[in-house]
Amino acid sequence: MDDQTVDLQDGARPTLEDVAAHAGVSRSTASRALNGDTYVSARAREKVLASAAALGYSPNQAARSLVTRRTGAVAVVLSEAEATVLDDPYFAIVVRAAFRALADAGSQMLLMFVDSADDVPRTVRFLDGGHVDGALVFASHQKDPLPAAVQQLRLPVVFGGPAGNLTSGVHAVDFDNRAGAAAAVEHLIASGRKQIAMVSGPPDHRAAADRLTGWRSALTAHKIRGTRLFEQGDFTIEGGRSAMAKLLARKPDLDAVFAASDLMAAGAIRELEAAGRRIPDDVAVIGFDDNPVLAPVMKPPLSSVHQDPRLQVRRMVETLTALLAGEEVTPARHMLGVSLTLRESG
Amino acid sequence: MDDQTVDLQDGARPTLEDVAAHAGVSRSTASRALNGDTYVSARAREKVLASAAALGYSPNQAARSLVTRRTGAVAVVLSEAEATVLDDPYFAIVVRAAFRALADAGSQMLLMFVDSADDVPRTVRFLDGGHVDGALVFASHQKDPLPAAVQQLRLPVVFGGPAGNLTSGVHAVDFDNRAGAAAAVEHLIASGRKQIAMVSGPPDHRAAADRLTGWRSALTAHKIRGTRLFEQGDFTIEGGRSAMAKLLARKPDLDAVFAASDLMAAGAIRELEAAGRRIPDDVAVIGFDDNPVLAPVMKPPLSSVHQDPRLQVRRMVETLTALLAGEEVTPARHMLGVSLTLRESG
DNA sequence: GGGTTTTCTGGGAGCGCTCCCAGAACGAAT
DNA sequence: ATTCGTTCTGGGAGCGCTCCCAGAAAACCC
Numbered sequence: 001m002d003d004q005t006v007d008l009q010d011g012a013r014p015t016l017e018d019v020a021a022h023a024g025v026s027r028s029t030a031s032r033a034l035n036g037d038t039y040v041s042a043r044a045r046e047k048v049l050a051s052a053a054a055l056g057y058s059p060n061q062a063a064r065s066l067v068t069r070r071t072g073a074v075a076v077v078l079s080e081a082e083a084t085v086l087d088d089p090y091f092a093i094v095v096r097a098a099f100r101a102l103a104d105a106g107s108q109m110l111l112m113f114v115d116s117a118d119d120v121p122r123t124v125r126f127l128d129g130g131h132v133d134g135a136l137v138f139a140s141h142q143k144d145p146l147p148a149a150v151q152q153l154r155l156p157v158v159f160g161g162p163a164g165n166l167t168s169g170v171h172a173v174d175f176d177n178r179a180g181a182a183a184a185v186e187h188l189i190a191s192g193r194k195q196i197a198m199v200s201g202p203p204d205h206r207a208a209a210d211r212l213t214g215w216r217s218a219l220t221a222h223k224i225r226g227t228r229l230f231e232q233g234d235f236t237i238e239g240g241r242s243a244m245a246k247l248l249a250r251k252p253d254l255d256a257v258f259a260a261s262d263l264m265a266a267g268a269i270r271e272l273e274a275a276g277r278r279i280p281d282d283v284a285v286i287g288f289d290d291n292p293v294l295a296p297v298m299k300p301p302l303s304s305v306h307q308d309p310r311l312q313v314r315r316m317v318e319t320l321t322a323l324l325a326g327e328e329v330t331p332a333r334h335m336l337g338v339s340l341t342l343r344e345s346g
Numbered sequence: 347m348d349d350q351t352v353d354l355q356d357g358a359r360p361t362l363e364d365v366a367a368h369a370g371v372s373r374s375t376a377s378r379a380l381n382g383d384t385y386v387s388a389r390a391r392e393k394v395l396a397s398a399a400a401l402g403y404s405p406n407q408a409a410r411s412l413v414t415r416r417t418g419a420v421a422v423v424l425s426e427a428e429a430t431v432l433d434d435p436y437f438a439i440v441v442r443a444a445f446r447a448l449a450d451a452g453s454q455m456l457l458m459f460v461d462s463a464d465d466v467p468r469t470v471r472f473l474d475g476g477h478v479d480g481a482l483v484f485a486s487h488q489k490d491p492l493p494a495a496v497q498q499l500r501l502p503v504v505f506g507g508p509a510g511n512l513t514s515g516v517h518a519v520d521f522d523n524r525a526g527a528a529a530a531v532e533h534l535i536a537s538g539r540k541q542i543a544m545v546s547g548p549p550d551h552r553a554a555a556d557r558l559t560g561w562r563s564a565l566t567a568h569k570i571r572g573t574r575l576f577e578q579g580d581f582t583i584e585g586g587r588s589a590m591a592k593l594l595a596r597k598p599d600l601d602a603v604f605a606a607s608d609l610m611a612a613g614a615i616r617e618l619e620a621a622g623r624r625i626p627d628d629v630a631v632i633g634f635d636d637n638p639v640l641a642p643v644m645k646p647p648l649s650s651v652h653q654d655p656r657l658q659v660r661r662m663v664e665t666l667t668a669l670l671a672g673e674e675v676t677p678a679r680h681m682l683g684v685s686l687t688l689r690e691s692g
Numbered sequence: 693g694g695g696t697t698t699t700c701t702g703g704g705a706g707c708g709c710t711c712c713c714a715g716a717a718c719g720a721a722t
Numbered sequence: 723a724t725t726c727g728t729t730c731t732g733g734g735a736g737c738g739c740t741c742c743c744a745g746a747a748a749a750c751c752c
Binding site: 371372373374375378384385386387390409411412413414415 | 698699701703706707709
């Protein structure tokens with residue numbers, strides 16, 4: 001028995017030194033054994049591992065990151081109004097998927113919300129403070145100052161969706177909003193609809209703008225007039241409803257509506273029904289997002305453009321992981337395809 | 347000008363030493379000035395602050411926590427099936443509120459999900475690893491092994507809702523599920539309903555069990571029979587729907603349903619309508635949670651038992667903060683009141 | 693004025709870890 | 723045996739910070 005007796009204060013956490021003493025080796029050897037380094041004899045490794053288990057050792061992360069300059073944590077930043085984050089299951093899915101993907105990559109997820117421009121300095125300071133190794137940033141508004149500020153930092157960052165108004169030099173994983181919108185409109189046209197209105201989103205919102213562009217381009221591609229038959233909503237049910245009301249006032253005989261989000265589609269449907277229109281008989285409705293808690297359970301079930309946030313997050317984490325590993329990754333906007341999920345509404 | 351010239355490697359982060367040199371004071375004084383300690387002359391404080399700003403200094407968190415034994419991070423652990431977390435905006439609200447409350451308390455939020463029992467050891471190891479100062483744990487299932495495991499650790503923990511099967515010795519902030527359920531049933535009774543069925547939740551789910559008890563006790567308090575007229579759902583729309591189908595088969599002339607969640611209430615309503623019942627004329631329906639994205643927008647708008655997750659989280663953070671400050675807090679289950687929000691469904 | 697208290701300052705130690713380096717141990721080749 | 727290379731080990735330095743302590747400086751008292 002060459003184990004040494006090590007007496008620990010009862011409340012104290014064992015240190016590497018304690019493990020080493022218990023195993024009868026030096027601190028260096030213990031460190032090497034624990035970290036799987038080369039040049040450790042099988043005998044020493046075994047003893048160290050056993051001692052670590054016996055003492056219930058777990059390394060002090062602070063001490064380790066002080067010397068390795070790695071924290072093992074990645075920030076996930078959601079720069080979005082509170083209501084949006086709450087109403088939209090997209091973010092719940094993203095957060096969830098990010099946790100998984102990061103955990104698999106050996107990192108912890110530090111979740112941060114940015115509500116208003118006031119929060120930006122605080123957030124930037126934190127990100128710059130060496131608390132995290134990298135960041136995944138979701139900022140869909142063009143006016144959002146966060147992306148530009150974050151990009152200044154020497155911190156690996158991957159954006160989800162648009163990166164504010166940054167167009168080049170950034171790592172981003174986005175959906176092909178334009179193609180998705182076009183696909184929805186193409187379907188409406190193919191099924192014989194003539195007056196295809198749109199409930200658009202805030203023009204400041206990049207994805208919303210792209211969806212509007214997709215709608216418009218599909219119409220023009222088919223030489224259909226009425227590319228101004230759109231009204232702006234704010235991604236809420238109420239906003240969708242009032243936009244729909246305006247559209248009905250402008251064009252009572254419209255026979256289809258494409259909404260830039262499922263929530264707005266829900267509002268539009270409510271307004272249409274209040275106005276006595278049957279769906280999809282009188283008016284077909286297609287949404288965007290394929291909101292899993294909304295689209296399938298609506299009455300009628302909502303057709304919607306489907307996107308896969310989990311895939312998006314996985315791609316983002318892959319990119320960030322490569323960046324953290326020091327690989328040379330050329331900054332690029334990675335485009336993810338979307339598809340049309342047809343249900344009963346259109 | 348008594349500032350000293352400090353040359354930094356261009357990529358290097360300035361250290362406290364750099365700031366001190368730039369300000370012409372010692373490292374100790376710089377530290378005191380930056381941390382707002384006592385006994386620093388106004389002159390020195392100003393110079394240090396100016397130098398820190400000029401150099402863009404931000405303290406190395408690892409070095410600081412190595413000596414202070416504080417990480418400045420708090421884990422928020424959601425031990426819940428993935429689907430539940432996604433479908434239920436309660437968690438989005440909780441996460442959001444926790445971020446705010448913790449940020450206000452000067453802590454970062456480390457969000458962790460525990461999907462299955464397999465995740466428990468990993469999570470416990472992490473929490474025990476000194477990465478966080480404390481934890482807020484949400485674990486609503488009685489069989490969940492996490493609470494007991496976490497409670498073993500010498501880590502300040504506050505539970506949200508039930509703490510698995512732990513009943514005493516824990517800090518917890520819970521809602522008065524029983525009283526809420528009873529209030530809903532009381533209202534149904536008062537408005538003349540005679541056959542009040544219930545769509546309950548999984549018996550393993552503490553809150554669900556309490557809601558069932560509340561329903562039952564309200565019935566017996568009014569000497570109403572039929573305390574076995576309940577069917578179990580699983581907190582999903584589909585589960586609510588099939589439970590409702592069973593209830594209708596058992597008692598076609600029931601005139602009210604209390605559901606242990608809004609999602610199940612939604613399923614119940616769908617089934618009731620499919621069976622030709624009008625709501626609330628034929629059957630009154632009351633849910634639980636007052637799900638903000640669901641209850642107000644349902645057709646008809648759903649009456650529901652309202653609870654305030656934000657308040658819950660704030661209380662939890664208050665308790666944790668006190669614990670972290672070393673205050674002696676007697677472990678207790680803090681009960682939060684709930685209220686009945688009446689809309690059109692019942 | 694000397695003495696005492698209060699305010700302020702700088703140096704040293706040390707938190708627990710990783711990494712570098714010199715040297716020991718061990719085998720294989722001369 | 724002697725040399726050489728490889729494998730393995732322990733000690734020392736240092737990451738950037740906070741805290742303790744001794745001592746300097748200022749302020750206040752008789």
